[in-house]
Amino acid sequence: MKGEVTLALLHTGGGKFSGGSDGGTSAAMSDPDTPTKTISDFEAKLGAADKTVAQFDRDDKTTVAKLRGFLRDNPTMIPALVLIISVLGFGIANSRFLGLGALTTVLQQVTVTGFVALAQSVVILTAGIDLSVGEILILSSLVMGNLAVNLGLPAPLAIAIGVVVGMVMGLFNGILVTKMKLPPFIVTLGTLSIFRALKLAYSHSESIRNVDIEEKANFLLFFGNKFKFLGATVTFGMIMLLILAFIMWFALNRTAWGRHVHAIGDDADAAMLSGIAVDKTLISVYGVAGFICGFAGWVAVGRVGTISPIGFETINLDSITAVVIGGTSLFGGRGSIVGSVLGAIIVGVFITGLSLAGVDSYWQTFATGCLVIIAVALDQYLRRASK
Secondary structure (H helix, E strand, O other): OHHHHHHHHHHHOOOEEEEOOOOOEEEEOOOOOOOOOOHHHHHHHHHOOOOOOOOOOOOOOOHHHHHHHHHHHOOOHHHHHHHHHHHHHHHHHOHHHHOHHHHHHHHHHOHHHHHHHHHHHHHHHOOOOOOOHHHHHHHHHHHHHHHHHHOOOOHHHHHHHHHHHHHHHHHHHHHHHHHOOOOHHHHHHHHHHHHHHHHHHHHOOOOEOHHHHHHHOHHHHHHHOEEEEOOEEEEHHHHHHHHHHHHHHHHHHHOHHHHHHHHHHHOHHHHHHOOOOHHHHHHHHHHHHHHHHHHHHHHHHHHHOOEOOOOOOOHHHHHHHHHHHOOOOOOOOOOOHHHHHHHHHHHHHHHHHHHHOOOOHHHHHHHHHHHHHHHHHHHHHHHHHHO
């Protein structure tokens, strides 16, 4: 009955409905002279309404944008292309460069740099940096040599102690970064001086000669041993570099630890909120870097045949150069182990190629610096691809 009254009022225009302040519906009598709006009136207005469907601009990516995104998602592609172009370019300029002798010489020269670049890569992936890697390498090798040659410890035991010393120094860096909340650059700049002073004090600024190493601890020279493979001269250090690169690639891409490292590099705060133990992971990263540098100390002894407290003075910058040229972002979260190894090889290719071309050493350094600037600029360009 109430519904019939309501319909009658609507039909006769005797009243209209409006929403009350309490959200309910109240009826108020209207002026009898107000024209009545029927359902057909509303339908007529609706029929005259614009029926055009809303459209939005399509965000189709251009070829350049697609290439930019591809290179950002595959950071190894850039150093691989640069390496191929460099080898072909220097080979065209000087046919001797394409010989197995020149190429294997390049690989032998960058073996130690490649090891340290692996250590540096792990740290830089977390948006950090380690300026003390070179001093860790030298101090570890000095410990190995002193224990094995001067104190008469078995070479394997001396090597193990030296590697552990390298790992302890890396852990020390990690603890300072995480517990004291200091920037990695400042921490490792400080430990660079600390470790440098320790190596000079420990060694009394004296080198260990090759003849003494061969006589008392020949096993220290293991990674310098060579063999022929398809006409090329290969060292055990080169083989070990490939094995360690694979291990690190697997750890960073196929384990939870590796995913945590990338997450911290992308955004440490977000990683912490997602349940990742940021401090423990960072400490482990610096510990792994120290372990690799300690092991690289053994490789370095085999590479040069002697142990000197003033050797490998430029290895810090060389490792950073290799990592950056290899496509790893200095801002963390993006990069690859393979790219870092390729970056080390690229630097070696440029130096060897320019040497064969008769270019002075200072222009070789100039070219390396240009490569670093170009690599960082390209990294910035690719980072904007995701914005």
